[in-house]
Amino acid sequence: MPLLQNPFGIHERALTLRDMRNTILAANMANADTPNYKARDINFRDLMQGTANAEMMTATDRQHIQSSFGAAGGHLLYRMPNSPSLDGNTVEVDIEQNHFADNAMRIQATLTFLNSRIKGIKTALRGE
Amino acid sequence: MSFFDVLGISGSAMNAQMIRMNTISSNLANTGVAASSAEEAYKAKRPVFRTVYDNAVDSYRAGVTVERIDFNQKPNDRRFEPDNPLADENGYIYISNVNSIEEMVDMTIASRAYQGNVEAINTAKKLVLNTLRLGQ
Numbered sequence: 001m002p003l004l005q006n007p008f009g010i011h012e013r014a015l016t017l018r019d020m021r022n023t024i025l026a027a028n029m030a031n032a033d034t035p036n037y038k039a040r041d042i043n044f045r046d047l048m049q050g051t052a053n054a055e056m057m058t059a060t061d062r063q064h065i066q067s068s069f070g071a072a073g074g075h076l077l078y079r080m081p082n083s084p085s086l087d088g089n090t091v092e093v094d095i096e097q098n099h100f101a102d103n104a105m106r107i108q109a110t111l112t113f114l115n116s117r118i119k120g121i122k123t124a125l126r127g128e
Numbered sequence: 129m130s131f132f133d134v135l136g137i138s139g140s141a142m143n144a145q146m147i148r149m150n151t152i153s154s155n156l157a158n159t160g161v162a163a164s165s166a167e168e169a170y171k172a173k174r175p176v177f178r179t180v181y182d183n184a185v186d187s188y189r190a191g192v193t194v195e196r197i198d199f200n201q202k203p204n205d206r207r208f209e210p211d212n213p214l215a216d217e218n219g220y221i222y223i224s225n226v227n228s229i230e231e232m233v234d235m236t237i238a239s240r241a242y243q244g245n246v247e248a249i250n251t252a253k254k255l256v257l258n259t260l261r262l263g264q
Contacts, residue, residue, distance in 0.1 A: 022131065022252065023131075023134055023188060023189060024188050025248075026133075026245075027188065027243060029138070030137045030194055030248075031177070031179050031193060032137055032141075032241055033148075033177055033237070034179050034192055035177065036175040037190070049181070053169075090199060093240075093241070093244060097247075104254075108255070111258050111259060111262065112261075114262055115262055115263065118262060118263035120264070
């Protein structure tokens, strides 16, 4: 029964990625006034489809440093600023806030999907 | 669970912005304060921020810290006031080099940055609580 074998489907990975993007965007906003900080982001679609995994660093030797990135290893991109500032900082707070709000809304959507999955499974198990 | 990372990151930024607010209030408090020599005269302070990564390998958890506090190198204004008790042997006093307009603008930016980080924490908090309530 596929619903019980993989109850959360793609939403589990989506939530992990969304959560990571949430952290990245919060870090961008936190560093809005740090000289030479470059705004980062991930391409959610590529990571979700798994197409970005091609260049992922893998530890093939015991002495290699393990990347705790997991899902996004080496896939942090740099945002191109509309108007870079003189101190080398590329964070544009309004754009970051916009992305942050958008991302938070999508996390909320994922949580709603997960909730209805769980409710559906519960109902199925009870058989009422 | 990295929803909690947001709390640390935005918290570090709030802390840094608070230090910035403190230097701004010291500067504003010392606007126009006189001293007996150019060395003693008050020089406007400004914090310089630096990114801190919690782990060198994964560099997306980027908090902020105050690396150092810079002093404005603009020469202090000298004013001829021989009656002033602080005047040097030539009758000059030295005024702090704070530009209150710059400070006010900086204060607005700092308070907006602070608010933005509070907003991020609030959003993250809501998301964490909603995640914990999954399936209830």
